[in-house]
Amino acid sequence: MDHDFISKKELLELTGISYGQLYRWKRKSLIPEDWFIRRATFTGQETFFPKEQILARIDKIIHMKDDLSLDELADMFSPNLAGSMIKLEDLTKQNIVSKSALDLFVQHFGTAEAYPFQHILYAYMVERLLVTGEMSLDEGKGLMQVLESHYPHFQGKPCELIFVRKMGISAFALASSASELYFDHSVKVVSRLSVASCLEELKAKLT
Secondary structure (H helix, E strand, C coil): CCCCEEEHHHHHHHHCCCHHHHHHHHHCCCCCHHHCEEEEECCEEEEEEEHHHHHHHHHHHHHHCCCCCHHHHHHHHCCCCCCCEECHHHHHHCCCCCHHHHHHHHHHHCCCCCEEHHHHHHHHHHHHHHHCCCCCHHHHHHHHHHHHHHHHHHCCCCEEEEEEEECCEEEEEEEECCCCCCCCCCCEEEEEEEHHHHHHHHHHHHC
16 A cells, blocks of 8 residues: 555554544544545455545544534534635635735626635635745636636535646646546646645634
């Protein structure tokens, strides 16, 4: 098994949680079903997890479960965005999204009193890449369009944003989180961003 995955046995030993806790958190939707990956090994079938994602999620659960109920945590981790409307002033007051990202957002979606949470998520993802210097403002416009056009097709399922460049030309793609993607050697993968992680971060900042 490659280093991007961790076995259930290793996970329990490394984190100190019990088998019962792990599956209780799964039943409460704190850990996505599709992170439990059954694969054949020389000893038979074993369960593996995407290592970076599961360790980050368990760390969050352990550190937040004393302040929030499991149901509240499940809501924070849920990709379900329906019904939430956010004002841009809520983002600026807390310095969640910069003026540059918000300007791009308003250019794309127009001016409104409040916006669906899902659209605010797009602004936050643009901000994440702008602040690192990995992406230009023009590329941010392209990203906004890709997110608006294609993210709804995932219908709340975990996915990942892949940002690549080839000979100075940038492109964005959305793929299922468990996807293995291989590119031509001339393609540079600038960034891979978990949409679920961005969603969780944004919800936590707005809480």
